[in-house]
Amino acid sequence: MDSKKQGTICVQGVWNPKQGEPRVVPIYQSTTFKYDNSEQMADLFDLKASGYFYTRLQNPTNDVVAGKIAALEGGVGAMLTSSGQAANFYAIFNICEAGDHFVCAESIYGGTFNLFGVTMKKLGIDVTFIDADAPEEEIDKAFKSNTKALFGEVITNPTLAVLDIEKFARIAHKHGVPLIVDNTFPTPINCRPFEFGADIVTHSTTKYMDGHATAVGGCIVDSGNFDWDKYGDKFHGLTRPDESYHGLTYTKAFGKLAYITKATAQLMRDLGSIQAPMNAFLLNLGLETLHLRVPRHCENAQKVAEFLEGNDNIAWVNYSGLESSKYHKLAMKQFEGGRSCGVVTFAVKGGRERSLKFIDNLQLAAIVTHVADSRTCVLHPASHTHRQLSEEQLKAAGIDADLIRFSVGTEDASDIIADIEQALSKC
Numbered sequence: 001m002d003s004k005k006q007g008t009i010c011v012q013g014v015w016n017p018k019q020g021e022p023r024v025v026p027i028y029q030s031t032t033f034k035y036d037n038s039e040q041m042a043d044l045f046d047l048k049a050s051g052y053f054y055t056r057l058q059n060p061t062n063d064v065v066a067g068k069i070a071a072l073e074g075g076v077g078a079m080l081t082s083s084g085q086a087a088n089f090y091a092i093f094n095i096c097e098a099g100d101h102f103v104c105a106e107s108i109y110g111g112t113f114n115l116f117g118v119t120m121k122k123l124g125i126d127v128t129f130i131d132a133d134a135p136e137e138e139i140d141k142a143f144k145s146n147t148k149a150l151f152g153e154v155i156t157n158p159t160l161a162v163l164d165i166e167k168f169a170r171i172a173h174k175h176g177v178p179l180i181v182d183n184t185f186p187t188p189i190n191c192r193p194f195e196f197g198a199d200i201v202t203h204s205t206t207k208y209m210d211g212h213a214t215a216v217g218g219c220i221v222d223s224g225n226f227d228w229d230k231y232g233d234k235f236h237g238l239t240r241p242d243e244s245y246h247g248l249t250y251t252k253a254f255g256k257l258a259y260i261t262k263a264t265a266q267l268m269r270d271l272g273s274i275q276a277p278m279n280a281f282l283l284n285l286g287l288e289t290l291h292l293r294v295p296r297h298c299e300n301a302q303k304v305a306e307f308l309e310g311n312d313n314i315a316w317v318n319y320s321g322l323e324s325s326k327y328h329k330l331a332m333k334q335f336e337g338g339r340s341c342g343v344v345t346f347a348v349k350g351g352r353e354r355s356l357k358f359i360d361n362l363q364l365a366a367i368v369t370h371v372a373d374s375r376t377c378v379l380h381p382a383s384h385t386h387r388q389l390s391e392e393q394l395k396a397a398g399i400d401a402d403l404i405r406f407s408v409g410t411e412d413a414s415d416i417i418a419d420i421e422q423a424l425s426k427c
């Protein structure tokens with residue numbers, strides 16, 4: 001299946017029913033699984049045999065959907081989580097513990113910024129935020145002897161900065177750490193970060209992957225490419241015996257699957273942010289049309305961005321599909337057909353007040369705390385998602401007070417543009 005093209009993986013990937021089995025992946029709405037003798041069950045608990053025993057660790061529906069996302073990204077394995085937040089937390093926590101440090105691009109999703117900058121610090125895991133567009137030598141300075149990872153978003157939410165993945169991979173590998181990237185906005189339809197050297201990919205599947213705003217979820221995908229044993233002392237959680245599994249060593253027992261197996265067998269076992277099988281089923285329905293929806297989102301967003309750029313009421317527009325974007329060239333190189341995502345940011349002339357008035361005037365585009373689903377929606381980050389950030393933090397995150405995040409849906413572009421026109425005419 002892996003050698004098939006993206007569209008085929010989206011529709012049919014991983015689920016290959018045999019004669020008489022359900023054509024559609026069933027929802028295995030069962031917390032537990034039956035065995036005939038106690039030794040079989042014991043082997044599962046020791047990771048000596050593979051199989052299902054308790055849904056907190058693994059569930060057949062979840063595995064099919066995780067396998068599909070792994071195939072789309074070109075990875076060796078994946079794990080679903082209950083949310084994108086859980087995915088990013090586990091991705092770091094799988095290799096960092098109290099006393100460790102990681103480096104992260106400062107312009108990232110507000111929820112991730114809080115998680116890394118505030119909550120993980122309480123666990124004794126320190127982060128240094130850096131400007132992703134800074135020269136390599138500048139970013140090098142943030143690395144310390146206890147640094148365990150480099151993290152960035154391929155397209156940042158909401159500032160839409162495009163990460164130079166090759167540059168970041170080069171920096172991470174020079175310092176002997178994996179590059180972890182959040183690929184939520186481009187999705188593997190537009191970008192496959194492993195091809196540019198990223199080692200681990202995370203997703204908020206809540207966004208385009210589900211695509212219909214029905215289920216919060218997340219995913220971690222492992223490329224299998226990072227050589228943990230080469231830096232054995234640094235990544236001792238993977239390269240030395242795990243007491244909680246009778247001294248099993250993940251890199252020895254699972255090779256390229258060491259990282260993702262540890263995330264499942266240890267972190268998910270202990271912390272339990274599993275995606276409900278029902279949600280995985282809904283996510284899978286979304287994935288079945290991902291290859292159709294994402295290009296449509298981008299095509300509509302391009303039309304909206306071009307309209308805004310030519311409108312006198314608009315102070316500025318940011319979309320990497322526009323030649324005026326400083327990320328245009330990078331987007332052309334890294335993204336399939338230069339397509340980035342369906343989100344456009346801009347400001348209305350007249351500052352924050354007029355931007356807010358404009359948002360209130362919209363009719364087709366709804367004000368929701370969401371982004372990247374089939375219905376066009378809009379948000380003012382400084383007043384909504386990023387409310388908790390101080391003026392200084394907003395500035396560091398690159399969020400202007402008048403920035404409007406406009407998530408272009410899959411409706412007819414002409415109706416979306418007409419809505420923008422009427423809202424502008426009233427403010």
Ligand SMILES: *Cc1c(COP(=O)(O)O)cnc(C)c1O
Pocket residue numbers: 083084085086109111112153156157182184185203204205206207216217218
């Ligand atoms: C939404 C989002 C998250 C958090 O995901 P949830 O599913 O809301 O927990 C993480 N990263 C990015 C880029 C996001 O857009």
